[in-house]
Amino acid sequence: xxxxxxxxxxxxxxxxxxxxxxxxxxxxxxxxxxxxxxxxxxxxxxxxxxxxxxxxxxxxxxxxxxxxxxxxxxxxxxxxxxxxxxxxxxxxxxxxxxxxxxxxxxxxxxxxxxxxxxxxxxxxxxxxxxxxxxxxxxxxxxxxxxxxxxxxxxxxxxxxxxxxxxxxxxxxxxxxxxxxxxxxxxxxxxxxxxxxxxxxxx
Amino acid sequence: xxxxxxxxxxxxxxxxxxxxxxxxxxxxxxxxxxxxxxxxxxxxxxxxxxxxxxxxxxxxxxxxxxxxxxxxxxxxxxxxxxxxxxxxxxxxxxxxxxxxxxxxxxxxxxxxxxxxxxxxxxxxxxxxxxxxxxxxxxxxxxxxxxxxxxxxxxxxxxxxxxxxxxxxxxxxxxxxxxxxxxxxxxxxxxxxxxxxxxxxxxxxxxxxxxxxxxxxxxxxxxxxxxxxxxxxxxxxxxxxxxxxxxxxxxxxxxxxxxxxxxxxxxxxxxxxxxxxxxxxxxxxxxxxxxxxxxxxxxxxxxxxxxxxxxxxxxxxxxxxxxxxxxxxxxxxxxxxxxxxxxxxxxxxxxxxxxxxxxxxxxxxxxxxxxxxxxxxxxxxxxxxxxxxxxxxxxxxxxxxxxxxxxxxxxxxxxxxxxxxxxxxxxxxxxxxxxxxxxxxxxxxxxxxxxxxxxxxxxxxxxxxxxxxxxxxxxxxxxxxxxxxxxxxxxxxxxxxxxxxxxxxxxxxxxxxxxxxxxxxxxxxxxxxxxxxxxxxxxxxxxx
Numbered sequence: 001x002x003x004x005x006x007x008x009x010x011x012x013x014x015x016x017x018x019x020x021x022x023x024x025x026x027x028x029x030x031x032x033x034x035x036x037x038x039x040x041x042x043x044x045x046x047x048x049x050x051x052x053x054x055x056x057x058x059x060x061x062x063x064x065x066x067x068x069x070x071x072x073x074x075x076x077x078x079x080x081x082x083x084x085x086x087x088x089x090x091x092x093x094x095x096x097x098x099x100x101x102x103x104x105x106x107x108x109x110x111x112x113x114x115x116x117x118x119x120x121x122x123x124x125x126x127x128x129x130x131x132x133x134x135x136x137x138x139x140x141x142x143x144x145x146x147x148x149x150x151x152x153x154x155x156x157x158x159x160x161x162x163x164x165x166x167x168x169x170x171x172x173x174x175x176x177x178x179x180x181x182x183x184x185x186x187x188x189x190x191x192x193x194x195x196x197x198x199x200x201x202x
Numbered sequence: 203x204x205x206x207x208x209x210x211x212x213x214x215x216x217x218x219x220x221x222x223x224x225x226x227x228x229x230x231x232x233x234x235x236x237x238x239x240x241x242x243x244x245x246x247x248x249x250x251x252x253x254x255x256x257x258x259x260x261x262x263x264x265x266x267x268x269x270x271x272x273x274x275x276x277x278x279x280x281x282x283x284x285x286x287x288x289x290x291x292x293x294x295x296x297x298x299x300x301x302x303x304x305x306x307x308x309x310x311x312x313x314x315x316x317x318x319x320x321x322x323x324x325x326x327x328x329x330x331x332x333x334x335x336x337x338x339x340x341x342x343x344x345x346x347x348x349x350x351x352x353x354x355x356x357x358x359x360x361x362x363x364x365x366x367x368x369x370x371x372x373x374x375x376x377x378x379x380x381x382x383x384x385x386x387x388x389x390x391x392x393x394x395x396x397x398x399x400x401x402x403x404x405x406x407x408x409x410x411x412x413x414x415x416x417x418x419x420x421x422x423x424x425x426x427x428x429x430x431x432x433x434x435x436x437x438x439x440x441x442x443x444x445x446x447x448x449x450x451x452x453x454x455x456x457x458x459x460x461x462x463x464x465x466x467x468x469x470x471x472x473x474x475x476x477x478x479x480x481x482x483x484x485x486x487x488x489x490x491x492x493x494x495x496x497x498x499x500x501x502x503x504x505x506x507x508x509x510x511x512x513x514x515x516x517x518x519x520x521x522x523x524x525x526x527x528x529x530x531x532x533x534x535x536x537x538x539x540x541x542x543x544x545x546x547x548x549x550x551x552x553x554x555x556x557x558x559x560x561x562x563x564x565x566x567x568x569x570x571x572x573x574x575x576x577x578x579x580x581x582x583x584x585x586x587x588x589x590x591x592x593x594x595x596x597x598x599x600x601x602x603x604x605x606x607x608x609x610x611x612x613x614x615x616x617x618x619x620x621x622x623x624x625x626x627x628x629x630x631x632x633x634x635x636x637x638x639x640x641x642x643x644x645x646x647x648x649x650x651x652x653x654x655x656x657x658x659x660x661x662x663x664x665x666x667x668x669x670x671x672x673x674x675x676x677x678x679x680x681x682x683x684x685x686x687x688x689x690x691x692x693x694x695x696x697x698x699x700x701x702x703x704x705x706x707x708x709x710x711x712x713x714x715x716x717x718x719x720x721x722x723x724x725x726x727x728x729x730x731x732x733x734x735x736x737x738x739x740x741x742x743x744x745x
Binding site: 003011018022023039 | 420
């Protein structure tokens with residue numbers, strides 16, 4: 001009975017294949033995990049890949065952009081206090097490459113004898129720069145309440161988009177600080193372009 | 203089936219030796235059945251029974267969807283209907299029916315006396331009965347039948363009532379049955395062919411079943427693994443699919459569809475085989491491109507393992523993954539196209555006649571190709587995101603499963619039933635059955651394309667007013683389709699089983715080729731007990 005033996009031999013082989021495939025079903029779980037780890041295909045946002053564990057997608061996205069070292073932009077900082085308080089940048093200007101992450105500090109002091117709530121509104125000159133001036137972090141995103149005489153330092157973290165027009169070499173970032181809920185005093189001397197305080201890019 | 207019902211009455215004089223040790227009589231003959239023809243008959247009757255049960259569930263679904271609003275059943279019961287309709291049709295009707303065809307025809311076509319493991323064959327069949335009872339009985343368990351959809355996605359399956367356990371056990375039994383059946387088929391084909399029947403001379407039906415059987419062995423155990431994980435998640439504290447314990451529900455979909463996509467080819471490849479036998483017979487030509495058919499079938503089988511995630515575009519897959527599975531899926535249309543063009547080229551300038559088997563075969567090519575095209579559309583990730591889980595998908599897979607698998611089984615029944623029963627079916631009734639089935643099928647499922655494009659989701663018991671007309675059409679067509687199959691059983695199958703009708707010749711189709719036509723009609727209880735001597739083409743016996 002050669003045929004019978006051959007049949008039984010093949011039955012055994014195929015049974016082993018079937019059992020092996022049952023085990024393979026379980027093996028799929030670690031296999032999937034390792035393939036995804038090795039190839040990185042299961043990382044949905046590019047930002048996560050750059051900064052693993054970073055919850056801040058906006059920050060990581062900007063970090064990923066190419067730094068264009070062939071260009072240097074001068075960023076000038078301006079501050080306007082519309083009322084009896086002090087507000088000024090810690091540096092008057094910085095040199096920055098497009099795509100490079102930069103951080104500067106502004107200082108604010110409430111010199112009155114009452115607490116106040118205030119918020120800053122940014123504006124840009126030239127105005128075409130505003131679309132390419134990405135602020136990652138800015139005190140202008142929030143309102144702040146300050147006790148009488150309280151002094152604070154706040155950062156602005158920004159990156160300039162490399163798509164910024166080549167004709168722009170200097171950008172002026174100007175903040176105007178308004179008290180929230182109070183009447184806005186008239187602009188002293190109106191040297192700041194108050195009309196451009198549109199809140200765009202806040 | 204008269205040959206089967208009375209094995210001693212039909213032994214022609216020259217085949218008397220075949221009957222000298224006949225079958226046991228009465229119930230023992232069926233319960234202890236080891237004859238491939240008896241087991242084939244059992245499989246086919248079982249599959250038809252399950253087809254009717256699944257069909258009744260489908261009609262309950264369509265009755266509820268006839269009008270907007272809830273008329274007949276509540277949504278929970280509706281979801282049980284859709285789930286059980288899918289499970290019963292896939293695992294209870296289509297797969298066993300093709301195994302029935304394989305049992306009947308493969309030994310006859312390769313000149314073998316029987317299947318390699320006759321008792322295991324019996325066991326494979328009888329495992330299905332408790333499985334079917336458990337599946338159908340789950341309606342009467344606390345909480346009703348599973349209502350998860352036939353894809354039994356975790357984590358929903360983790361929350362189902364005890365009927366889920368019954369269904370898992372039933373699927374295990376059906377899977378074990380399929381694996382044993384497949385091993386049997388592979389061993390039979392590879393070891394028991396008549397001398398001279400080389401692999402590349404085998405009939406296409408045998409080829410497609412050989413490949414299907416390998417697919418079954420490769421993926422049914424993976425399904426068994428997946429549902430075992432569900433079972434242990436439910437009762438034994440594992441957390442394969444439970445995020446609370448570090449598991450991942452999407453992982454279930456990956457494992458399920460690793461089984462599920464080859465599974466859809468398991469349900470269509472034997473159909474391709476049947477068509478590849480019938481089209482040449484009624485075109486009176488050899489099959490065009492036999493070798494390319496074999497290679498195309500193998501390519502489809504291999505590709506089926508790398509396309510599973512096209513069922514999962516909306517799970518939050520990375521774009522890289524979507525692109526890979528999209529291109530791989532589109533690639534499958536190449537070997538499938540090879541097959542369709544080969545069938546058309548076979549018919550080209552053939553001396554064609556349109557008896558019922560050929561009608562169903564040509565109907566299959568026409569309607570299946572439409573289903574193939576909607577599949578190509580669905581393979582595109584951006585479009586699939588819109589159509590996922592909608593009626594367009596329902597229309598697509600019914601076009602390839604009903605018009606694909608079911609139509610070919612009808613074609614195969616009409617083609618081979620003269621050999622099984624010894625009598626010809628009634629040709630007029632066959633044609634009525636064909637046209638009734640084809641038209642009602644399209645009335646049922648064609649409007650579903652529009653419903654899906656308009657945004658109707660599947661697996662809901664209710665729908666907004668704007669979908670009312672197309673749903674009414676679909677329900678109307680579904681009932682017509684259902685009655686066509688009742689007509690088929692009572693006016694075509696039953697008479698031939700009782701031996702009523704014109705006596706069938708040994709070769710009832712003049713150009714039909716293959717060893718099955720070398721034995722008398724009806725096929726005697728024992729055939730090819732001694733290996734036959736074959737001609738060079740291995741399709742005739744030389745004396």
